[in-house]
Amino acid sequence: MVLPVIMAGGSGTRLWPLSRNNYPKQFLRLCSEHSLLQQTALRLATFEFSDPVLICNEEHRFIAAEQLREVGVHNGGIFLEPVGKNTAPAIALAALKSINDACDPILLVLPADHVIGNQGAFQQSVEAAVPLAMSGQLVTFGIVGDRPETGYGYIKRGKPVIANAYQVAEFVEKPDLATANKYIASGAYYWNSGMFMFKASTYLKELKAHRPDIYEACAAALQSSKSDFDFIRVDRAAFESCPSESVDYAVMEHTKQAVVVPMDAQWSDVGGFSSLWDVQxxxxxxxxxxxDVKSVNSKNTLAYAENKLIAAVGVEDLVIINTKDAILVANKHNAQDVKLIVNELESQKRQEVTSHREVYRPWGKYDLIDSGERFQVKRITVRPGAKLSLQMHHHRAEHWVVVSGTAEVRIGDKSHFVTENESVYIPIAEIHALENPGKIDLELIEVQSGTYLEEDDIVRFEDGYGRVRS
Structure with a gap:
């Protein structure tokens, strides 16, 4: 049995302002009609594997679950990391859970934010790795590079194990350009893809041997875990005590059983805007x-218009990104330095780092249209059959105007329907709920007024998404 493990915990700061902390790049539709996470999950459809296990941050749980549901992928469980601890602990959680379930599957570990252009080559490399993993090897997939790349780590191959598989001679850090040229010219080095395959028991044995502190912390975190719908919530205190470490540093660089299988599948980790331009x-x-982009005499430029017209005249090698609340203009060759802007915005505690203007919720989404000292205006979309929690606010009143669809509104102990061009008022401290009983999206405008308008002024009494705190 092969159990895919999809790791979806990254932040993707080099793709800001498209990628934000609360909606990072793995959930974005960058290269197709599907998000990078959805592409990763759909890529597994050609195999007869188990339902994939997903590992993501707790704040992304509803986005991840909904995106898999949208493309008809059933998950084998979604691990929620209370804090990010890198890849070695994340994989340990999946391995420990499978062992506890009286299984010892082969784990196929895949980051959720990669692009694979050649599905056939990907499938061929994965299938070649299965017998190696079965025999107790820890397989890493090495990307056959077509250019000197200073942004990736490299894997040097050693002696052949079988046809098209080699012992790992060494892992190499990101090189300078001259060294990267030598690596590519030699043909003995591959880009480190961050994709792996090994038996759960083999990984845990090696982790316990080389990093027992990580093993013990993950075992303790899983032992006190709780299930909530498809979500697996590990113990926060135990997991927070776990060291943060990559699987490369924790296991792969120390084990004697590391094997590299080459993969020539038009791969990209879409690590920045230059990479995004490459794959488009x-x-x-x-x-x-x-x-909506119009151009005259422009060359080698990436322009992304979310909601406004971009007009480019005589520009070259630029990145122009327009979202509802931010605009980025950068030289394509310096686009990696976007992270420096993100660092500055974080130090100033700017909201643009954390969230888009449009925010997704398990019931739908809202768009913050306007705000002032004592008011906010939102456009709210509620999916058919979805319901907001039964809640109240201490500091704000709300006025809802239905634009399309039908709302079932509860205020106090009374419920009634509100249809297009009708409105309803919810006073401060009044218990209320909102539901879409119809077959189409419910669209409404919400006007909030009060002395405090932040999202933490919500007291939930009932909730269909497990968000009621005791």
Whole structure:
């Protein structure tokens, strides 16, 4: 049995402002109609594998579950990390859970934010790795590089194990350009993809041997875990005590059983805007335009228009990103330095780092249209059959105007229907709930007024998504 483990805990700061802490790049539809997470899950459809296990941050749980549901992928459980601890602990949770379930599957570990252009080559490499994992080897997939790349770590291959599989001679840190040129010219080095395959018991044995502190912390965190719908919540205190470490540093660089299987599958980790430009279809002038973009005499430019027209005249090698609340203009060759802007915004505690103007919730989404000292205006979308929690607010009143669809509104102990062009008022401290009983999206405008308008002024009494705190 092969159990895919999809790791979806990254933040993707180099793709800001498209990627935000609360909606990072693995959930974005960057290269197709599907998000990177959805592409990763759908990539497994050609195999006869078990339902994938997902590992993500707790704040992303509803986004991840909904995106898998959208493409008809049933998950084998979603681990919620209370804090990010890198890949070695994340994989340990999945391995320990499978062993506890009286199984010892082969784990296929896949980051959720990669692009694979050649599905056949990907499948061929994965299938070649299965017998190696069965025999007790820890397999890493090495990407056959087509250029010197200073942004990736490298794997040097050693002696052949079987056809198209080699012992790992060494793992190499990100090189300078001259060294990267030598690596590519030698043909003996591969890009480190961050994809792995090994038996659960083999991984745990090696982890326990080389990093017993990580093993013990993860075992304790899982022992006190709780299930909530499809979500597996590990013990926060135990997991917070776990060291943060990558699987490369914790296990792969120390084990004697590391094997590399080459993969030539048009792979990209979409680590920045230059990589995003690389993997996209380009026009005759080398431009990648997404959304409402008009151009005259522009070359090799990436322009992404979310909700406004972008007009580019005579520009070259630029990245122009327009979202509802931020605009980025950067030289394509310096786009990796976007992280420096993100660091500055974080130090100033700017909201633009954390969230988009449009925020997703398990019941739908809302868009913050306008705000002032004592008011906020939101456009709220509630999916058919979805319901907001039974709640109240200490500091704000709300006025709802239905734009389309039908709302079932509860205020106090009374419920009634509100339809298009009708409105309803909820006073401060009044218990209320909102539900969409119809077959189409419910769209409404919410006007909040009061002395405090933050999202933490919500007291929930009933909730269908497990958000009621005792």
């Amino acid at each position: 279809h380009k026009d005759a002038n080398g431009n990648v335009f997404v959304g």
